[in-house]
Amino acid sequence: MRRGDTRWSVPTPARSRRAVRPFRKGAHRTVKEKIEIGRHLIAKKAALxxxxxxxxxxxxxxxxxxxxxxxxxxxxxRQQAEREPDRSA
Incomplete structure (x- = not known):
């Protein structure tokens, strides 16, 4: 990583708030939106x-x-778990 490369830097509070503004709690999300949020979170977790x-x-x-x-x-x-039959009976 070169000096000045911010891809791996820890986000400042202001940058973090801007990055997750669309993900605020209280909003109902579709499955497609949740999957998109999940992809963003996976990438963010890997980058930090x-x-x-x-x-x-x-x-x-x-x-x-x-x-x-x-x-x-x-x-x-989650989709795989929902497709599998319940074998607890």
Whole structure:
């Protein structure tokens, strides 16, 4: 990484708020929107240094539960679980 390359830098509070403004809680989201949010979160988590995603997520205003749900949907885990039959009976 070259000096001045901000791809891996920890976002400042103002940059974080701008980046997640569309993801504020209280808004109802379609499955397609949640998958898009999940993809963004997966990319953000990969770009941040270890240990910085949790604080960034708290600052964003998105609940950890919603973030986990969106990321799982983006990875296809939730859709696969919904397609599999219930074998608990």
């Amino acid at each position: 240094p270890w240990g910085h995603f949790g604080p960034w997520l708290r600052e964003s205003g998105l609940s950890p539960h919603m973030a986990h749900q969106c990321m799982a949907m983006a990875r296809g885990e």
